[in-house]
Amino acid sequence: MKLADLPKNDCQWLRGVGPMHDVVISSRVRLARNIAGMPFLTKCSPQQQQDLEALLRKTLLEAQLAPEMLYVDVQQACELDRQLLLERHLMSKPHAKAEHPRGLAVSADETAAIMVNEEDHLRMQVLRSGLQIEQAVEQIARIDEKLEARLDFAFHSRYGYLTACPTNVGTGLRISTMLHLVALKLTGEIEKAFRAARDLHLAVRGFHGEGTEAVGDLFQVSNQTTLGRSEQQIVEEFCTQIIPQFIRYERLARTSLFKRNALAIEDKICRSLAMLRSARLISSAETLYHLSLVRMGVHAEVIKDVDLKTLNALFLMIQPAHLQKVRGQEIDSVTRAVVRAEYLRKTLGGN
Amino acid sequence: MKLADLPKNDCQWLRGVGPMHDVVISSRVRLARNIAGMPFLTKCSPQQQQDLEALLRKTLLEAQLAPEMLYVDVQQACELDRQLLLERHLMSKPHAKAEHPRGLAVSADETAAIMVNEEDHLRMQVLRSGLQIEQAVEQIARIDEKLEARLDFAFHSRYGYLTACPTNVGTGLRISTMLHLVALKLTGEIEKAFRAARDLHLAVRGFHGEGTEAVGDLFQVSNQTTLGRSEQQIVEEFCTQIIPQFIRYERLARTSLFKRNALAIEDKICRSLAMLRSARLISSAETLYHLSLVRMGVHAEVIKDVDLKTLNALFLMIQPAHLQKVRGQEIDSVTRAVVRAEYLRKTLGGN
Numbered sequence: 001m002k003l004a005d006l007p008k009n010d011c012q013w014l015r016g017v018g019p020m021h022d023v024v025i026s027s028r029v030r031l032a033r034n035i036a037g038m039p040f041l042t043k044c045s046p047q048q049q050q051d052l053e054a055l056l057r058k059t060l061l062e063a064q065l066a067p068e069m070l071y072v073d074v075q076q077a078c079e080l081d082r083q084l085l086l087e088r089h090l091m092s093k094p095h096a097k098a099e100h101p102r103g104l105a106v107s108a109d110e111t112a113a114i115m116v117n118e119e120d121h122l123r124m125q126v127l128r129s130g131l132q133i134e135q136a137v138e139q140i141a142r143i144d145e146k147l148e149a150r151l152d153f154a155f156h157s158r159y160g161y162l163t164a165c166p167t168n169v170g171t172g173l174r175i176s177t178m179l180h181l182v183a184l185k186l187t188g189e190i191e192k193a194f195r196a197a198r199d200l201h202l203a204v205r206g207f208h209g210e211g212t213e214a215v216g217d218l219f220q221v222s223n224q225t226t227l228g229r230s231e232q233q234i235v236e237e238f239c240t241q242i243i244p245q246f247i248r249y250e251r252l253a254r255t256s257l258f259k260r261n262a263l264a265i266e267d268k269i270c271r272s273l274a275m276l277r278s279a280r281l282i283s284s285a286e287t288l289y290h291l292s293l294v295r296m297g298v299h300a301e302v303i304k305d306v307d308l309k310t311l312n313a314l315f316l317m318i319q320p321a322h323l324q325k326v327r328g329q330e331i332d333s334v335t336r337a338v339v340r341a342e343y344l345r346k347t348l349g350g351n
Numbered sequence: 352m353k354l355a356d357l358p359k360n361d362c363q364w365l366r367g368v369g370p371m372h373d374v375v376i377s378s379r380v381r382l383a384r385n386i387a388g389m390p391f392l393t394k395c396s397p398q399q400q401q402d403l404e405a406l407l408r409k410t411l412l413e414a415q416l417a418p419e420m421l422y423v424d425v426q427q428a429c430e431l432d433r434q435l436l437l438e439r440h441l442m443s444k445p446h447a448k449a450e451h452p453r454g455l456a457v458s459a460d461e462t463a464a465i466m467v468n469e470e471d472h473l474r475m476q477v478l479r480s481g482l483q484i485e486q487a488v489e490q491i492a493r494i495d496e497k498l499e500a501r502l503d504f505a506f507h508s509r510y511g512y513l514t515a516c517p518t519n520v521g522t523g524l525r526i527s528t529m530l531h532l533v534a535l536k537l538t539g540e541i542e543k544a545f546r547a548a549r550d551l552h553l554a555v556r557g558f559h560g561e562g563t564e565a566v567g568d569l570f571q572v573s574n575q576t577t578l579g580r581s582e583q584q585i586v587e588e589f590c591t592q593i594i595p596q597f598i599r600y601e602r603l604a605r606t607s608l609f610k611r612n613a614l615a616i617e618d619k620i621c622r623s624l625a626m627l628r629s630a631r632l633i634s635s636a637e638t639l640y641h642l643s644l645v646r647m648g649v650h651a652e653v654i655k656d657v658d659l660k661t662l663n664a665l666f667l668m669i670q671p672a673h674l675q676k677v678r679g680q681e682i683d684s685v686t687r688a689v690v691r692a693e694y695l696r697k698t699l700g701g702n
Contacts, residue, residue, distance in 0.1 A: 263689060267631035274629030280618035338614060 001070045001108045003081060006088065007317070007325040011110035013089075014316065016308035018130015022299040023247045025178040025218060025312065028089075028127045029136040031144055032120040032163045032172040036152040040164040041117055046100070049117060053101040056116040056151075063146045065114075066107035074102045080330065083321035089127060091115050111136075112143060119164045120172075122147070131247075133175055133239045137231070167224070171231045175238050176222030179246055182296045183253035185217045186265075193249050197221060200242060216288030216315060221246065258300065269297035273306070277350025281337040287318045287344065310347060317343065352421045352459045354432055357439065358668070358676040362461035364440075365667065367659035369481015373650040374598045376529040376569060376663065379440075379478045380487040382495055383471040383514045383523040387503040391515040392468055397451070400468060404452040407467040407502075414497045416465075417458035425453045431681065434672035440478060442466050462487075463494060470515045471523075473498070482598075484526055484590045488582065518575070522582045526589050527573030530597055533647045534604035536568045537616075544600050548572060551593060567639030567666060572597065609651065620648035624657070628701025632688045638669045638695065661698060668694065 001009070013026040034040060038052060053075075061071055074082060074095065082096040090113040091104050102117035115123040124143055126136040147153075154162040160170040168174070184190040194204050205220040221243070223234055257265050272290035275282075295311050297303040316322055318340050324331055327339055344350065352360070364377040385391060389403060404426075412422055425433060425446065433447040441464040442455050453468035466474040475494055477487040498504075505513040511521040519525070535541040545555050556571040572594070574585055608616050623641035626633075646662050648654040667673055669691050675682055678690055695701065 263631050267633075267692070270629045270631055271626060274625035275622060278621045278625035280614050280621055282618075341618070 001068045001106070003070065003072060003077075003084075004325075006084060006110075007322050009108075009110060011088070013110065013127045013129045014309065014312040015129045016312045018128060018132050020243075020247055021130040021308065023180055023250045024131040024243065025180055026089075026127055026129055027132045027136050028125060028176045028178070028220075028222075029133065029140050030126075030174045030176075031122075031124045031140055032161065032168045032174075033122040033124070033144070033147070033151075034154040034162060034164070035121050036154045038121065041100075041119065041121065042164065050101045052121055053103055053117055056122065057103050057105075059147065059150050060103075060105040060114060060116070063150055065105070065143050065146055066109075066112050068108040070106045070108070072104045072106070074098075074104050075100065080321055080324055084325055087316060087319040087321050090125075092118060092123075094118065111139065114143070120168070131177065131239070131243060133177070133235055133243075137173075137175075137235055170229070171234065173231050173234060174222055175235060176220050177243055179219050179221055179243075179250070180217060180292065180295060181219055181246070181250050182217040182292045183257050184250050186257060187253045189249070189253055193246065197242075197246075202242065215285065216292040218288075218292070218315070254296065254300065266297075266302050269293050269300075269302050273297065273303055273348070276344045277348050279341045279344065282341045282344065283337060284318060284320070284340070287340060288315065291315055291318075306348060314344070314347060317347075352419045352457070354421065354423060354428075354435075357435060357457075357461075358673050360459075360461060362439070364461065364478045364480045365660065365663040366480045367663045369479060369483050371594075371598055372481040372659065374531055374601045375482040375594065376531055377440075377478055377480055378483045378487050379476060379527045379529070379573075380484065380491050381477075381525045381527075382473075382475045382491055383512065383519045383525075384473040384475070384495070384498070384502075385505040385513060385515070386472050387505045389472065392451075392470065392472065393515065401452045403472055404454055404468055407473065408454050408456075410498065410501050411454075411456040411465060411467070414501055416456070416494050416497055417460075417463055419459040421457045421459070423455045423457070425449075425455050426451065431672055431675055435676055438667060438670040438672050441476075443469060443474075445469065462490065465494070471519070482528065482590070482594060484528070484586055484594075488524075488526075488586055521580070522585065524582050524585060525573055526586065527571050528594055530570050530572055530594075530601070531568060531643065531646060532570055532597070532601050533568040533643045534608050535601050537608060538604045540600070540604055544597065548593075548597075553593065566636065568643040569639075569666070605647065605651065617648075617653050620644050620651075620653050624648065624654055624699070627695045628699050630692045630695065633692045633695065634688060635669060635671070635691070638691060639666065642666055642669075657699060665695070665698060668698075 018024065035052065038044065038048065041049065044052065057071055061069065072085065085091045085104060086093060086096045088110065090106055090110065092115065095102060095115050095118045100117060104116065105114040111126055111128055113125045124140055126140040128136045156162055161172040163169050163172055181190055184193055197204050201224045203222050203224050206215065223238055272293040276287065276290050276294065291311060291314055294303060294306065298306055298308055298311060320336055323336050323339050323343065326343065331339060386403065389395065389399065392400065395403065408422055412420065423436065436442045436455060437444060437447045439461065441457055441461065443466065446453060446466050446469045451468060455467065456465040462477055462479055464476045475491055477491040479487045507513055512523040514520050514523055532541055535544055548555050552575045554573050554575050557566065574589055623644040627638065627641050627645065642662060642665055645654060645657065649657055649659055649662060671687055674687050674690050674694065677694065682690060
């Protein structure tokens with residue numbers, strides 16, 4: 001796979017086919033690993049950073065983790081490419097913004113992405129459509145095993161895997177789901193749901209993870225504790241208790257919205273689709289607001305001529321770097337509003 | 352013609368075909384006349400009011416003013432019918448609300464409408480599409496002549512025709528045009544235009560005349576002075592100086608809007624049409640706001656699949672009494688918002 005193919009890549013996690021996909025957009029698991037005998041990244045000399053990048057690049061390409069693995073030299077990549085990878089949730093904001101030697105390996109279906117020299121030497125991620133935490137954990141475990149066969153990871157018999165930040169020590173495992181909580185937002189119950197989440201030691205974040213805003217009513221809910229508990233315990237609690245509870249809340253809120261005033265919510269949904277199909281100028285924020293309502297409308301069968309895969313892809317495609325990649329040139333934000341509107345009309349059959 | 356046919360009547364003044372119809376929706380002239388030897392209406396006894404109504408009804412039906420003349424006994428008419436006639440600009444609000452014996456004669460094409468026992472014994476109106484003041488004056492003069500051949504009008508050799516209110520004494524002629532000043536409203540220049548109008552002793556009023564609000568950026572501009580000037584002078588000044596000036600201002604404002612940021616105004620127009628074509632619930636006020644922008648869009652050829660006649664008719668059809676007449680029953684305002692949205696989607700080909 002080439003980097004240039006990414007914007008139009010039919011990536012697995014956006015297909016909208018996984019379990020509970022009315023509420024759960026995607027499931028993500030992450031492992032943090034460091035090479036034994038090497039300092040954590042912030043303590044590395046420039047030479048050590050470079051050596052690490054070279055070693056890990058070679059290992060990732062040789063380990064046959066997935067067919068057609070793409071490796072991006074992030075230090076050499078242009079800003080637009082880095083922005084694109086960020087928008088596709090394949091790497092973190094700090095990784096995009098940094099300047100030291102670093103890289104990123106991505107599988108062709110984009111389910112697997114491994115950052116080299118982020119906060120830890122290796123940050124592996126598996127991202128899948130719908131509620132597929134267990135499947136994602138299995139997939140990442142296979143990657144971890146393949147790499148561990150070639151690399152010596154820093155491990156402490158009592159603490160577990162050692163990581164640059166103490167919150168990741170132990171399993172190094174973080175699980176998160178991207179939830180579409182549009183009805184809880186509309187009914188104003190979302191704050192209550194978030195308070196409950198914080199009581200369960202969960203972190204609730206925006207569309208692009210730590211320090212970002214929620215857009216399009218999409219929220220990342222993830223576990224916070226990695227130390228002192230087994231991977232299995234973490235996964236089980238998350239999959240059988242926590243996320244199902246969010247799904248129940250959101251589904252109840254949707255039902256109650258339609259029960260209370262079906263016509264009012266249908267009106268909102270139909271107008272949102274009409275805006276996306278007719279605007280000549282539209283911002284990201286407004287687009288995401290409408291996409292969110294339309295997504296609920298598709299699940300509620302208010303809208304029948306738009307499919308979920310198209311909608312999920314639009315959440316990515318209308319972002320700045322994607323628009324510029326599709327257009328094939330850098331464009332300013334005013335022109336982007338025009339290009340975005342054109343893209344929406346074309347994709348959604350507007351006029 | 353029957354009253355029941357009115358809501359779907361293809362009335363002349365809404366056809367959108369007259370001169371300058373991009374800005375001038377319609378032209379209206381009105382004459383006020385009173386029967387000599389009878390007191391003005393407020394001074395009449397109930398018996399005199401009844402006698403007047405009977406006499407004038409008979410005269411109007413016999414005078415062959417227009418083919419298929421409809422006469423409505425307004426005192427007997429139900430509230431919905433009175434509201435309908437008001438919405439169609441065929442009678443005034445006070446005439447709709449009063450309780451004494453009174454009537455209304457309407458020609459089949461709705462260009463001519465004559466109120467019996469309004470403020471004056473007779474209030475004749477001619478309403479035509481676009482800028483057609485001269486034609487309207489000719490038409491009303493013919494009606495006036497035919498009636499004067501059968502009735503003795505109160506006339507003073509020095510003051511002219513006598514009327515209940517001194518502002519109408521003289522010719523009894525009032526001229527007005529319904530102007531669509533959407534661009535002047537958007538550019539914020541409308542107040543300036545209105546100040547200029549007041550300096551010229553013009554009255555600027557809302558959609559339904561005196562004491563009503565402007566809706567859909569439609570304004571009634573009319574002359575105020577009737578005393579001491581000939582009909583010809585009034586008409587000439589109005590048609591060759593005053594209204595052309597308004598038209599120039601509005602057209603300049605439209606050009607400048609498109610010149611400054613064509614895409615922004617096209618965006619506004621396209622979104623308005625999309626709202627009308629997609630809403631499931633919509634108020635009169637919101638509908639008129641969108642109709643106004645769409646009307647400008649049709650003239651600017653931003654919108655090509657909607658015709659002016661349809662749009663002009665919608666300004667009437669989405670009003671409460673019209674919706675109820677079309678539906679064939681009385682409906683509350685919440686249901687009207689649903690029926691209005693359905694009607695708009697059906698008429699404009701929405702989904």
